[in-house]
Amino acid sequence: MQINIVQISKYFGKTLAVDDISFTFSSGEIVGFVGPNGAGKTTTMRILATLDEPTSGDATIDGISIVEAPENARRLIGYVPDALPTHRDISVHDYLDFFARAYGLAGTQRKQVVESIEGFTNLTGIREKTLYALSKGMKQRVSLARALVHDPPVLVMDEPAAGLDPRARVELRELLRVLSGQGKAILISSHILTELSEICDGAVIIEQGKIVASGNLQEIDSPGAEQCTVVIRSLNRQDDLYKAMLLMPSVTTVNRLGDEIEAKISGSQDTCSELLENLVQSGYRIVEFKQRGSDLESVFMNVTKGEVQ
Amino acid sequence: MNFAITLLEKFSDTLNPIVVKELRQAVQGRFFSAILMVFLGVLLLTMGLFLTSQTVTQSFDAGRNMFSVLLGILLGACLLFVPAYTGIRLASERSDANVDLLFITTLRPRSIIWGKFLAALVLTVLLYSACLPFMTFTYLLRGVDLPSIFVLMAFTFILAAVGIQCAIVLGCIPANRVFRLILGVAWLVFLVVTVIPAFIALMIFPGALFSSGIGSQIGSWEFWRGALSVLFSGLALISLLGLLAIALISPLSANRALPLRIFVTGVWLLTGVGVAIWSIAINKVNPVAQWGSLHVHLYSIGLFIAVSERERLGQRLRQSIPRRRWLRLLAFLFYSGAAGGVVWSSLMILLTLSSIVVWGILFPHMWSGGTTFNDSLGVMIVMGLYAFSYPLGASLIRRRFLANRVAGGYTWVIAIVLLGFTTMIIPLILFFVSGTWEREWLIGSPVGVTFAFALNATDLRVLVFNSLKIAIVCAVLVGVLSVPWFVRQIRNFQPPNQNPATETKTNEPS
Numbered sequence: 001m002q003i004n005i006v007q008i009s010k011y012f013g014k015t016l017a018v019d020d021i022s023f024t025f026s027s028g029e030i031v032g033f034v035g036p037n038g039a040g041k042t043t044t045m046r047i048l049a050t051l052d053e054p055t056s057g058d059a060t061i062d063g064i065s066i067v068e069a070p071e072n073a074r075r076l077i078g079y080v081p082d083a084l085p086t087h088r089d090i091s092v093h094d095y096l097d098f099f100a101r102a103y104g105l106a107g108t109q110r111k112q113v114v115e116s117i118e119g120f121t122n123l124t125g126i127r128e129k130t131l132y133a134l135s136k137g138m139k140q141r142v143s144l145a146r147a148l149v150h151d152p153p154v155l156v157m158d159e160p161a162a163g164l165d166p167r168a169r170v171e172l173r174e175l176l177r178v179l180s181g182q183g184k185a186i187l188i189s190s191h192i193l194t195e196l197s198e199i200c201d202g203a204v205i206i207e208q209g210k211i212v213a214s215g216n217l218q219e220i221d222s223p224g225a226e227q228c229t230v231v232i233r234s235l236n237r238q239d240d241l242y243k244a245m246l247l248m249p250s251v252t253t254v255n256r257l258g259d260e261i262e263a264k265i266s267g268s269q270d271t272c273s274e275l276l277e278n279l280v281q282s283g284y285r286i287v288e289f290k291q292r293g294s295d296l297e298s299v300f301m302n303v304t305k306g307e308v309q
Numbered sequence: 310m311n312f313a314i315t316l317l318e319k320f321s322d323t324l325n326p327i328v329v330k331e332l333r334q335a336v337q338g339r340f341f342s343a344i345l346m347v348f349l350g351v352l353l354l355t356m357g358l359f360l361t362s363q364t365v366t367q368s369f370d371a372g373r374n375m376f377s378v379l380l381g382i383l384l385g386a387c388l389l390f391v392p393a394y395t396g397i398r399l400a401s402e403r404s405d406a407n408v409d410l411l412f413i414t415t416l417r418p419r420s421i422i423w424g425k426f427l428a429a430l431v432l433t434v435l436l437y438s439a440c441l442p443f444m445t446f447t448y449l450l451r452g453v454d455l456p457s458i459f460v461l462m463a464f465t466f467i468l469a470a471v472g473i474q475c476a477i478v479l480g481c482i483p484a485n486r487v488f489r490l491i492l493g494v495a496w497l498v499f500l501v502v503t504v505i506p507a508f509i510a511l512m513i514f515p516g517a518l519f520s521s522g523i524g525s526q527i528g529s530w531e532f533w534r535g536a537l538s539v540l541f542s543g544l545a546l547i548s549l550l551g552l553l554a555i556a557l558i559s560p561l562s563a564n565r566a567l568p569l570r571i572f573v574t575g576v577w578l579l580t581g582v583g584v585a586i587w588s589i590a591i592n593k594v595n596p597v598a599q600w601g602s603l604h605v606h607l608y609s610i611g612l613f614i615a616v617s618e619r620e621r622l623g624q625r626l627r628q629s630i631p632r633r634r635w636l637r638l639l640a641f642l643f644y645s646g647a648a649g650g651v652v653w654s655s656l657m658i659l660l661t662l663s664s665i666v667v668w669g670i671l672f673p674h675m676w677s678g679g680t681t682f683n684d685s686l687g688v689m690i691v692m693g694l695y696a697f698s699y700p701l702g703a704s705l706i707r708r709r710f711l712a713n714r715v716a717g718g719y720t721w722v723i724a725i726v727l728l729g730f731t732t733m734i735i736p737l738i739l740f741f742v743s744g745t746w747e748r749e750w751l752i753g754s755p756v757g758v759t760f761a762f763a764l765n766a767t768d769l770r771v772l773v774f775n776s777l778k779i780a781i782v783c784a785v786l787v788g789v790l791s792v793p794w795f796v797r798q799i800r801n802f803q804p805p806n807q808n809p810a811t812e813t814k815t816n817e818p819s
Contacts, residue, residue, distance in 0.1 A: 050413050053561050068625035070560045074413050081410070089338030090330070098333075101326035102414035107318065130337070146410065 001027040001062050001076075001153050003048075003185055008057035010043050017043045019209035020057070025187060025202070027153065030180050032196040033189040034300055035206035041189045042082060044206070045158045048187070049079035061154055075103070078147030080140075080157040092134070092142055093118070093127040096149055103150035113149060121145040121175070137168040144175070155179065157188040161195060173199055193300055207304045227252070230272055232261045232279070233288035241284055250275065262292070326416065327424025328431070331398075335432060344390050348436060351382060352443050373452030376444060380461060383440045387433050387469035389500060395429040396476030396496070400489055403481060403558070412558065422477060422554045426547075429473040437466065457523040460536070467543035472500075474550035481557040534587075541583075545576050562625040566618065566645040570653055573611075577604060577657060581664060594668070594675035598685055601665040605689045608657045609696030609755075615650025616700040616720045620798065622646055630804040641802050647717065648798030651701060658693040662686070687773035688762045694780035695755040700724040701787045708794065732756045752776045 003025050010018040018040040025031040035041050046052045048059055050070040059066045066073040087095065096117060100110045118124045121141045126134065131142065140160060147155060161169050169192070176199055180186055190196050196203070204214040234241050238259060245254045245263050250271050255262045265271055276289050321329065335341040359375050368374070402409035411421065444458050479492055526532040552572055556565040584596040622630075626645060631637050642653040665686055668675075703724035707715050715723065732754040739750050748768065751757025758776045761769045 050560075065624075067562055068623065068628075070562070071415065071417070075415050077413075079410065079413065087334070089334045091337070094330070094333050094337075098326055098330040099411075099414060101329065102411060102416045104415060106322040110322075150415075 001185060003059065003061050003154055003187075005044070005048070005059045006057055008044065008047060008054045008059060010040075010047060010052065011055045017209055018047070018054070021206065021209070021211050022057075023204050023211060023214050025185055027183045027185045028180055029201045030176060030186045030188060030199050032193075032200040032203040033187055033206065034191075034193060034196065034203060035189075036304060039206045040209040041206060042158055045079070045156050045187070045189065046081075048156050049077055049081075050074055051079070075150065076152055076154055078150070078152035078155045080143050080147045080155070080160050082158040082162065087131050089130065089132075091128050091130050092123055095131060095142065096123075096145055099146050099149045105150070113151075117145045117148055120148070122171070136163045137165060140164060140168070140172075144172075148179075153184055155184050155186045155188075157186065159189055159191070161190050161192050169195060203299070205300060205304060212304060213299070227264060227266050228269070228272060229262060229264050229292045230275075231257075231288065231290050231292055232263065232286060233259055234261075234279075235285040235287055237284060241279070244279075244282070248275070260288070325420055325424040325427060327411070327421055328428045330411075331425065331428030332431060335428070341394065341432060344386070344394075345435065345439065348382075348386050349439055352379065352440060355379065355382065356443055356446070368452075370452040372447040372450030375450055376447040376453045376458060376461075379440060379443055379447065380465060383436065383444075383462075384465050384468065386436055387465070388472045391429055391433050391436070391469065392472045392476035392500075394432070395425060395473055396480040397493075399425060399477060399480030400493075403483070418555045418558045419551075421558060422481075422551055425477055426470075426474060426551065429477075430470060433466065433469050433473070437462065454523065456527055460523045460527075464539060467539060471543055471546050471550070474547045474554070478550050478554045478557070481554045483557065545580075548572065549576070561619070562623040564626050564629060564645050566650060567643050570643045570650075573607070574657070577661070580604075585668070588668075588672075588675065592675065594672070597665065597668050601661050601689060604661045605658055605692050605696075608654045608661070609692060611654040611657070612651060612696050612700045613721045613724055615654050616647055616704040616724065617718050618645055618647045618650050620647050620717055622801070624805060627803070627805050630802060632804055637802065641799065644802075646798065646802070647704065647720075648795055649802070651697075651704075652795075655693075655697055658696065662689055662693060665689070684762070684769055684773060687770075687777060688758045691758045691773060691776045691780050692755045694777075694784045698780065698783035698787050699728050701791055702783070703727055704794075705787060705790055728754065748772060749775065752779050755780075 005021060005023050007020050007022050008018055009016065009020050021040075021044065023031075033041055033045070043052065047054050048066065050066050050073055053067060058068070061073055061076045064072050064076065090098075093114065096114045097110065100114050105113055115124075118127055121144055123138075123141055123145055126138060131139065134142065140163075144157075144160065147157075161172055164172060173195060176186060176188070180199075188196065188200070202214070202216045205212050232241070232245075238261075242254065242256055242261055245251050245261060250265050250267050251263050252266050253264045265275065272291065276286065279286055279289075355378060356375070359371075359378070402411070416424075441462075444462065445455075447453055448455055448458065476496070479496055482489075482492065484492065523532070549569075549572065552569045556569050559565045580600055584600040587596040588594060622645070630644070631640050641649045642656065643649070669686065700721065703726075704720050706727075707717070707720050707723055711723070732751065735753065736750040740746055748757065748761065748766070749772070751760075752772065752775050755776075758769075758773055760766075761772050766772065
């Protein structure tokens with residue numbers, strides 16, 4: 001399943017909140033949607049969830065337009081908003097049961113689905129509690145459960161980790177991995193970029209309503225270039241290793257971080273492999289040689305200017 | 310036992326999800342429980358006070374008086390609390406900052422609106438069932454018969470249902486918090502203004518009705534004619550408001566005007582036939598005249614709404630435009646779109662006025678009393694012409710001068726400002742300049758002739774004639790200036806791929 005966002009723009013009065021943005025993601029992918037406050041993330045996600053209509057442009061989910069056929073698109077999208085459910089006078093179970101009914105589930109199928117979702121999101125123990133009595137983390141779980149109740153192939157999640165404690169964040173990360181493994185396409189926005197780095201296959205960075213970078217983190221960090229960063233730790237001759245690395249033609253920069261050496265290598269995976277082979281043959285006792293992925297936080301800082309609309 | 314549970318579960322599955330949710334929330338929440346308790350307390354207190362007074366043993370009208378008071382309390386509760394509860398909840402669910410996610414489920418807009426209505430109706434039934442034992446008890450106190458009790462309760466129930474539907478429409482209006490607050494206050498003022506006179510009327514009207522008792526009239530044609538008229542009007546109003554609310558929450562790309570216009574045209578035709586028969590039966594023109602006046606006013610409001618509709622049609626709507634020319638012409642009138650809406654509303658006004666002219670020619674003897682056929686028709690024509698001129702003039706001004714500043718959806722605001730200018734500002738300036746008040750200063754506004762007609766003014770004919778001249782000039786002027794826009798809109802009303810040069814992918818906000 002392919003989700004195409006095509007030249008979407010959105011005006012609020014005279015303010016251009018989203019400016020002609022286009023990107024694509026597919027089933028099984030987790031894509032981070034990041035940007036400063038007021039960049040247009042929530043607006044884009046609301047448009048994708050059919051809560052708002054774009055001023056121009058469209059998005060399609062497997063060819064179904066969210067503008068022309070929002071009723072059909074809604075069946076395919078699960079939306080987790082940044083605002084938590086505000087109903088004061090309904091229990092968790094009744095809330096999920098209502099949404100299951102609203103998506104056309106009936107009889108024993110509805111019962112089974114609601115119970116299974118409650119189990120999956122760890123809500124079984126609190127299913128009879130009213131929503132207003134829940135903590136923020138629990139409300140986030142309810143929100144996620146509601147989005148999953150009709151088993152949508154696409155999940156759009158706006159700041160799902162905001163306000164969660166460390167344990168809840170880890171659990172959310174695990175849930176997302178499971179959902180991605182089930183083949184769901186997930187678009188997720190968050191300000192906690194280190195966490196996004198760990199689970200995202202790619203990222204779309206937006207600033208002032210425009211996309212400033214998109215793709216996998218490597219592509220965003222060094223567009224067009226084939227390079228990688230490696231961290232090396234040797235048990236002997238650490239000073240010699242540092243000097244040797246400086247002289248190597250494929251190495252562009254070298255940093256010494258305690259007993260570790262971080263080097264940027266221009267070239268493919270083969271170049272890294274050859275480098276390791278050379279070092280071992282030169283008598284260095286290498287105990288660690290690992291490739292470091294691009295860090296979303298640094299990528300974000302590199303490509304954005306921190307301007308808001 | 311298991312069979313009963315299975316049956317109940319199957320029944321639950323067939324229920325509208327909104328009804329289930331709303332009733333669960335009403336039962337689990339505190340607000341409605343508190344209202345019910347207070348309501349029962351007030352009924353008990355009123356009944357207690359009444360029964361302990363001496364009049365109850367001396368008067369033969371004790372039951373009637375008690376019933377009137379209880380009916381007033383019931384109507385107050387049903388017109389104030391249930392609509393407020395429903396409307397406020399719906400408005401908060403549709404707040405622009407936090408739209409409830411039920412609106413992005415696969416529930417259709419009509420399921421949402423009728424679900425909300427049905428749930429509110431069930432709450433109203435709950436209040437009625439709480440009140441019914443007290444009401445029936447009044448029968449034992451003399452002065453009221455059971456048919457009167459049930460008929461009046463049914464009548465007030467229809468009134469409460471209309472109130473609920475009004476609140477639902479208000480709750481669906483897309484607006485920011487300030488506008489919603491203004492609407493809420495206006496709604497409260499309207500309720501107070503209508504509920505208090507209704508309460509007073511209930512104190513007096515049933516008295517006159519009870520003197521003979523509804524039970525004695527129940528077999529007469531007069532009773533059923535009145536009852537069926539109330540029932541039909543109530544159902545028509547509830548359906549109209551329901552369709553309006555559905556249109557308000559439907560996606561912008563949907564053909565939101567189609568069901569509404571088909572329904573209103575159908576009601577126009579049915580009520581037209583109905584009042585014609587009624588008019589002949591009583592040999593008076595009043596039903597037809599009131600029908601005409603009502604419909605001219607209704608389509609005048611329709612013109613203000615129509616000019617605020619979207620001008621560029623989306624792909625979804627265009628895909629449903631028929632390819633046959635005559636069908637396309639019909640679709641142009643009924644589909645969403647500013648130009649089509651203006652033509653449809655104007656056509657309906659024209660048809661209504663023509664029907665009255667034909668009626669006047671066929672049955673000239675029916676016109677009698679203080680006003681003549683020409684006066685009555687003249688007022689309606691002035692109203693129709695101004696209703697055409699103001700919104701279309703506003704649309705012209707917006708397109709020519711304010712295209713980048715005011716969105717199409719707010720054209721009605723410009724029209725209201727224009728109307729306010731000719732109705733209030735110009736007459737006030739003239740009043741302060743000259744120091745005297747002349748009725749002629751209102752000839753630029755439909756309000757002048759309407760007031761003069763309502764007050765049965767002696768110079769009505771002169772005022773109508775002068776207003777008519779101005780209204781014709783205005784209508785012709787804005788009509789001629791709008792011709793290029795109409796032509797462009799009609800040309801653009803094509804299915805996709807027939808006119809690729811003008812195709813755009815813009816979803817203009819309405």
